[in-house]
Amino acid sequence: MDTNTSVRSQWNSFRRYVLGSVAEETTPMAPPLAPPKSKTFETSIERVESWPEEARPLKKHTWLSYLYGIGDLLLVLLPVYFILLGVATASLHGKPTNGNAFGKKVESAMNLGPTIFPIVFAAICGRSMKMIARYLVERGTKISTLELLMASQSVWGTFESQLLMQRLTVVGVNLLFLWALSPLGGQASLRLMSREHEASYSSIKLRYLTTGPAGAIFPIATGNLAGGKYAQAGALYNAALLAPQSVKLGPQDSWGNVKIPSLDAPNQSVPDTDGWIEVSRQVSVPETYTSLVGVPVAGLPSNASSNFTLEYNYMAVSCGPFKQELYPGTHGTNEPTSTNYTKLDEMIPGQIWSNKSDWELHPFDTLDGPASFLIDTTRDLARSPPTNQLDRDLYLGRLDGFAGHYNQSRLSESEKNTPRDLTFASVYGITKDGMTQGLNIATCTLLQHHVEAYVKCAGTQCAASKTRKSITDTRPNALTAFESFEILKNVAHKFPTAIKFTEGSSPTELFLANTSSFPFIQKAGRLYADVAQSSGYFGSLSNNLSAYGPDTLPVTDANVYLPANLSITEHSVFSWFTKFSQTIDQTNSAFLGATTTGNTTSTEEIFVCNVAWLALLLAASTVILITGSVGLILKRKTLGPEMFGFVTSMTYENPWLKIPQGGTMLDAMERARLLKDVEVHIADVRGDDDIGHIALASGIPLRKLERGRLYR
Template identity: 25%
Template sequence: MVSSSKDGISQVASKEIASPVVPSPSLPSPSLQSRRPGARPISWATLKSRPNSTTSPALTSPRSPGSPLLGDRFEGMWRPISGSYNGKLPTVDEKYTGLGVEDDGSDRPSHERAQRHSHFIQQFPAEPEKLSVLPPFEILLADIGLALLPLIFIIYGILAGLLHNRPTSSFYFGDGTYNWSGELYGPTMLKLQNYIPTFFPMAFGIEVARLTKSFATWRAQRGTHLGFLEQLMRSRSLGGTISTIFDLRIINWVGILLLTIWALAPVGSQAGLRIISANGTYVNTTLLNYMDTEAIPTGLQAASNDLQYYSYAVNSLYSTSLLTPASVVAPQDPWTNVKIPSLEYLEETKGCGQDGWCSRTLATENMGANVSSVTAGTWSSLTGLPVIGGEFGVGIQNFTLSASYYVFKCSSLDVVASDVDFNSTIPDRGVYDTGDNSSIWDSGNTAHPSTFFVDTTTPLAGLGSADGDARLEGANMSPRTLIFGSRAPNGTTVANCSVYTSYVLAEVNCNFSAPLWNIDKTLSGKTSSGACYVDRIRRDPAHPTLDPYTPLDANYRIPQRFFEQWPLATGNVPGGSSSPTERFINDVSTESASSSTNSILVATDWLGFNSTNTNNDNGISYVDIAELDIETFTQRFSLVFNTFWHAFCNLQAMTQSEIGLGFGDAFPGSVMFRSVDATLSVPGQHYTVNFVWLGIYMVCAILSFVAGIFTLVFNYSTLMPDVLGSVSVMVKDNPYTPLPKGGSAMEGPIFARKVMHMPVRFADVKANEAVGHIALVSMDVEDPNVPVEPLKKGRLYH
């Protein structure tokens, strides 16, 4: 401890130093001025300077090579290196040795005579000045800069929050705005996040340590307990706070508060490291449009037959569906439209749960080997529903769509004699001539003969009344009956079927494997390019049962044109051969095209290679559909009927073009599609912000910013010099470390720079007494009457 006891001072002051009186020379000093200068005590003991010799323990100037301490490796580490602050230090002058206050040769009173002190101390300010709360301009700028340092981390936290759900790649949004997070913003934030654990504790420690010191200085000026100041000044780090509690043997709210504040530094740094991740799942809602299976293009109901202008395209689409084996197996059609499973088939194969939802997976689990994974009855149609829209066209899009399709219940499948004719109820259709080898009915075009027909025994809507009148819907409405006739080897195969509408809800999952960045997606852009499928299906609660009312009942022109076009859809059929539609119904083989001579894929007769008696059949190779069981026929007939209906109603949407494109008011897009909100999730393609960690980080950053602001407030509300926590302050008013006059108002850093070259040590200043006294003494100024000895082990000290 530092001693300034009265006995020690009086003892030193009472001795006379027998040395010649030589005035103290003026010592050069760097131009450093205290910002809070003022008068200080001038009562100093009369001391004698130690001679500068090789045996002296004094630490001399770096330009004084005579001191043995210059070789000490620790002192060598302290000495300023080139380019750092060195100051102008006086050299050792022998005329300093042995000077005393009483012997300076002056007649002035002793308190006005020249005072002797360590010749390594720079000159103190000569004139006193008033105290001021405002520091020099450069100090003020430094204080403000340090106070605002946490703003960097706060701004980072704000920018991190704005990064949430932004894509990791650059692309254009549907509204034309550019995603600037992918190239610069996001990657830069991720890089900066790695440095948060390094630099945040530094900034946090600077602010809290400065606040602790400024608050202690502010309290010291106004008066407080010494222990409070001691605790504050020793608690400028987490380790210092903990050790102070143990050293002072005190647990108080100050210590608890300081511990809590310091603990936020590592917490905040670790929170900053966990804010942003680039493999999160982006979740949003996007608008999708899909084909409305209940809508009927106005062009099919109008008096003018617009069908003739695009029938070739409808026929091509239908034929492609029949001739593509994957159309039966895959959950999508060749144009990646979503195929709707047959709910009736899943109900028959135990594919429905107690909640009403049905799936192919559940059917396989319940039936095992008794059910094929894919059959003709699995799907309601070989073609699916187009899905259009979506903001990004990537990720996973889940939505529920409403769909409807034709369901047939066939009661008979028989062969009638070839001489039996059927009268059509369709206007201008006439009689079906089952005995005609070239065509079963007169289509009006001899180049397009037909081997099957579809008709109805139920009156068509609008006939006998105003055009366009529909059959009235109601509870007592009976289902429409359709007749299907197919040329058979020995007559005509005739099926009678009732037709219904089945309304279902289907949950669709779209899993896009490749991102479509840099594609300007618009409402007409196709987004279901490859990965949409129906996961499960259920009955629409609004239509709990099969509805006998179908689109065929809306207007007589619809079945008239549909029944006329369908038998001609596959083009020319050579005489004696069945159409691809009939061959598909008779034998749909998706695994081995060569497994059946009737397979559509090996229908050489249909291709025109059986015009002679190659197969000993006299050139006649009609399929015999009547050999099928009624259930198999019903499934396959429903499949091809719905397939042609999809193509017949909305060709452009089926081929991934804009709905209703090119047909004007006759096929308006607003009629042909429905809108639905889809849940869009993109795993691993968007930034995710953990807002819990972000909140913790922001609390710590804001707290450090508040600490910086309060530091400014306390600093510039305090007049007293900033001396707390400085080791150099121990030489102030210490009789064993004499100083020049003045300097009491100097700031701690300025005072330290002026006295930092003074050699000091803790020593025993009562070496000739039984009990010693420990004090900080100057090593180059001594009084021969005040024996100073190093501290000794075993000696008693007060």
């Protein structure tokens, strides 16, 4: 009787009840010699609960199978997550990152991609390969194809199966390409989108303090209504003198206003073909700049880089050697008779302090407090009408020439190029007790320079990078706003007492004498303009550019405040001064603004979608979705039990396993659940024969595998 027959005959009587497998005792015949000790052993099988005893149809649907179906469907739909992720990154392309909450969520989802994608890929593709293998085997296929499909549960498994099969097939190549999408898709989900900076270019209108004729005449035009502005100017001037050294030498003042370098500043480069002179970045002396305060600019974007040019006018003086004289009396005693003012008039003649014996015209004991120096001019100036001034047309022609109106009957070519002289006189102590005093007297030449500055800004941090002579403002350098008696008088009266002191030289005078040793910065610019400016210097400028008046250039800035029948280049100053005063009396802006156009470069961080990685992710996700869908469809079309890839698959119709017959309609996992307590061995099922036979067995005599023994 063969083995199969013997196994069937042993189990025929146990169709209803499965007995445990017990080692059978046999009564050996008494041999003439003692037999060798047997090397076999035998395991027992207890009763298998719930084993199907009757035939069942295939694919019987239960609520559990429907639940598994829903799980399979959800698993197949997981690639849609990565497709939507790709769509989301594409929609974010070019969008700014600032305040984009959706973009941050997409980035968080991208970071999970390298972890989730390979897991989803393996779960769907590995399961689908089983479904395809089951479908094919029901219709007949090659074992090599089945092995490749069943081994394709991972990237390495797919590659290893090709090596072990020792052949390369079309199916194997396609499987390699399929599984190569797993790591590529994971990396693609991570590299879908990045952050980059995008520069956008635009033009903007800016307003800045005008230093043209309107800016110069503005103080006297509003002087009767704005006496308090001199106190503001004094505070501004005092604060500027007290600025730290880094601010003194920096490109901006304490309030963020850009300072303009002078044309004759030290360490300047050679002009280029357009006349531009590069400004040295290493500023060692305060005199590099035209003023200790800068030019306020309104409208600068805080989040962009910008560059623009502005027109600027500043005064420069060139002084001769000091002439020293004894002071006629004693200064600083508060006694009117302590100074011989008649003698002082002879020593320092001038137009501003013309009668120094007048109690209102004491130059060193002014109504605003003591002064240690004075400023004056020996030549007469243009005075407001009515006046019986000698040579009035000459001086009015000089003032008109400053404003840009040239009347040849009043202003000759020689007068146009003749600069005004200024007298600077300073009181100093000769003896320690201060009772003997002297005068330092110098004669200076006054010029006005018209420049154009090229300014670069990073946000509101600005610096003038180069300067040149103005190509739009061609007024003579010899004519300044100090051709006006009122303007020079205001400066001569207010500047020496701008900073209060009790004795000795004023801080202003000490600083002018030696800027290197004195811890304050020099005021080298338009003094009259500084006196007239309001709180606009102190920052917080409005971005409403219309608040700074109409658009204009400094050279013709007053024209925009005049009616169409008046022009500063066609009419004399006093013919339009009244109308100008009436117009600007109603001005509420911090200063009279000139207009320029700036070029801005705003750098914004944006999301950038990588098209190549996006295409790869969409392709990989689509392949997974299609593969999973095909596997799900084939699963529904497959009738046979699922037995591929399970250890229990080796129990189907295995003659070496003493288990109940039948159950072939069960899936491998169902059989595993029923046979979970059965102990099995891979062993020699013909242990007593000379040549062994290896099988997965249980419930029969077995022999352990031995090295050197022969097996079939």
